[in-house]
Amino acid sequence: MSTDARPDVDAIRVGDPLPELRIDVTATVIVAGALATRDFMPVHHDRDFAQQQGAPDIFMNILSDTGYCSRFLTDWAGPDGRLTRLAIRLGVPVHPGHTLVYTGEVAGLREEGEELVVDVSFRAVGDLGDHVTGTATLVLARRGTRA
Numbered sequence: 746m747s748t749d750a751r752p753d754v755d756a757i758r759v760g761d762p763l764p765e766l767r768i769d770v771t772a773t774v775i776v777a778g779a780l781a782t783r784d785f786m787p788v789h790h791d792r793d794f795a796q797q798q799g800a801p802d803i804f805m806n807i808l809s810d811t812g813y814c815s816r817f818l819t820d821w822a823g824p825d826g827r828l829t830r831l832a833i834r835l836g837v838p839v840h841p842g843h844t845l846v847y848t849g850e851v852a853g854l855r856e857e858g859e860e861l862v863v864d865v866s867f868r869a870v871g872d873l874g875d876h877v878t879g880t881a882t883l884v885l886a887r888r889g890t891r892a
Contacts, residue, residue, distance in 0.1 A: 751823030754861050754885050759851050763865065766817045766847040770805065770839050770871070778809030804838040810869070810877050817847040818865060822883045829862075833879035839871040846870050852880070861885045 768774070779789035784806045787794035795803045810833060818828055839845055849867030856862075862884055869877040 751825060752821060752885065754887055757851055757854065757861065757863060757885075759854060761851040763817070763821045763849040763851075763867065766813075766820065768813060768845040768847070770841060770843045770845055772803060772841040775803050775805050775809070775841060778812065779806050782806060782808035782812075784808055800838065800840075802840040804840055805876075807833075807835060810835065813845070813847070814867070814869065814877060814879060814881070817849070817867065817869075818881050818883060821849075822863075822885060825886050827884045828881060829884055830882040831879065832881070833877050835877060836875040837871065837873040839873070839876045843872040845876060857884075859887050861887070 776790045779785070786806070788798055788800060789795075789803055789806050792802055795801075811831065814831060814833055815828055818831075819826060822828070847867060847869045849865050851863055852866045853864035854861060862882060865881045865883065867879055867881065868875055
């Protein structure tokens, strides 16, 4: 990665890994994400209610997952990159005290004018296994241009 937080577009190859992102999941992270996304389902903020539903504790909501997946991808793409498609599939839940580790790799490349279109496959693994798996498409500009 270059010093201006953009990948070297000319050096990107299929199979290249994206930098890992680690998120320490706390109750505050889960509740704040649920509130920020206006998801007031009690399983995301009320431990007793979550346990009555069969969960060991509160768990992260899908809109927070979407936000963290987007962050993982745009942190790599840099400030001029555009996330144009995101598809995620939920796996096992993530609870307070877990750590999510996001990893991914370049799955495909194509040129469109002065831009490079990059397909990425990724996953977020928590303490119980795959929490999120997905694919995304990002558009990256060549040096001196903006996506």
